[in-house]
Amino acid sequence: MTLNYNAIPFEMNQYQPYMNSNYGYDHYQRQSNDGIILTTPKPDWNQLVLSNFEKNFYIESPIVQHRSMEDIQQFLSNHQITIDGNAPRPVCNFNEINFPDPVMETIIQCGFQKPTVIQSCSWPILLSGHDLIGIASTGSGKTLAFILPAIIHASHQEFVKPGDGPIVLVMAPTRELVQQIYTVAHQFGRLAQCRTTVIFGGAAKEPQRNSLLAGVEVVIGTPGRLLDFIEEGVLKLDRITYLVLDEADRMLDMGFEPQIRQICERIRSDRQTSMFSATWPKEVRQLANKFLSTNRIHITIGNVSLAANPSICQIIEVCTESQKENRFLQLLREVMALRDAKTLVFCQTKKRVDEIYRTTKQLGFPVLCIHGDKQQSQRDFTMGEFRRRRKIILIATDVAARGLDIQDIQFVINIDFPNQTEDYVHRIGRTARSTESVGTSYTFFTSDNAKQAPSLVRVLQEAGQKVNQDLMDIAEDQLYTSGSKHGSKNRIYNNNQQRIPLQQHQQPQQQQQQQQQPTNTLQSYPIYQPVQYIPSFTQPVNYIPSLIYN
């Protein structure tokens, strides 16, 4: 294939709103080449004769073919699956998808019993070559949802020779996340003769460059470093036919859209593209139009609006800024004394992370900290220490909010509420990672966060959590105020023009669920008495031990 490139100037300015997004003063590893404009020209696709490639490998199993429509409808409704587009039927078991033996063997080794819901729906869609947007809650197995079809896709293409570009490209927002995706891709790909490499900033370029030059089928990377290698001519995009944007909304909101756009423009347009996330804010929905084909399929598992993993007990404490530190330290003592539980603590700024780290360290807590100013080697070391439980408290900015899969995090504490409720959903999603596990999140909420109160209340309600009255009051005030300022569209009124409290908007089923649940407010807790309660933690309980609610 000969590429005839025509340069088209890239306009940065129209993307400024995303560059200025308010993501917590720690824009992850915003790379030095932030805003780089590739000199490698964009191909003129009309002038190119592209080689054919195969993207439909799906043969529907007879079991799936013979499944009744009633059963399928039941499956969709049981799991609150919304499918927009003409999708093949979901699969319910691994034997219905016909993965190659090495992949199946690895699945068995992992001890997985059946596909998660997002996997059930995504695999037939991706294996039959469709573009896909997959939205499912944190910890729902989205990585394997796109990686296994990626491996199948790559292994059906012509072998990658030294100097060739890869067949699969996965982009994700953080260095830690790409390393994690790489581990999964490598684990499943290596037995299927599918070579994988990971490309991210902050690490030495040479080994990454060498791995690209040697030829690999699958590349996983952060947009900035990928762009560097494209500019150097080391990463060639002409063979890429399977593209994944993981945590796509975050990448776009972090200001990576220019980088993603430049990369996407240089990949053949008949490629297969998918985007995955647990959240899909409306600000970025339209941007999907740029990257995916018009006949893409869109799947949402769970509520179509912002939805948290329902296996997490979410506790919100409304307090003042000055109360936070003491309340946090008290809480940390309780958590540590009770269960020696692995705990992830989020702060909004790097400075705050450093302060909280110093304080907690001085007090003798087993703490680590991570944020975007730390050297990558330090960040990797910290994550390793935390994963291996050398120290069980990690204080972090949002650098640790997305995608990280650490099985035994039991608690997430938000000292500061994030600027966007989507981030809250991702942060708390670091707990309750596997199908059967549960977790608890504690969040301090101040009047400065009032804007987020209505969306937070909805997240709590949709996850079947009871909302404490202080938060509800702030949310109602907020809706009332924004309604007065911006016309009536945000107001919640009944037919007689009386304000309706937020909770009356719930579905009856949710209201019923919530009546059975106690109020989630730390302020309503009894004085903590660890000795008396220790035995109850060994009991399998729903969410967190009932003592907390007594």
Ligand SMILES: Nc1ncnc2c1ncn2[C@@H]1O[C@H](COP(=O)(O)OP(=O)(O)OP(=O)(O)O)[C@@H](O)[C@H]1O
């Ligand atoms: N079919 C399965 N059965 C049981 N566990 C699974 C299955 N598939 C994946 N898992 C496990 O579930 C955990 C969460 O998966 P993963 O990290 O892909 O979640 P995610 O949906 O990407 O979450 P996030 O939105 O937070 O990134 C992982 O530890 C993974 O090994």
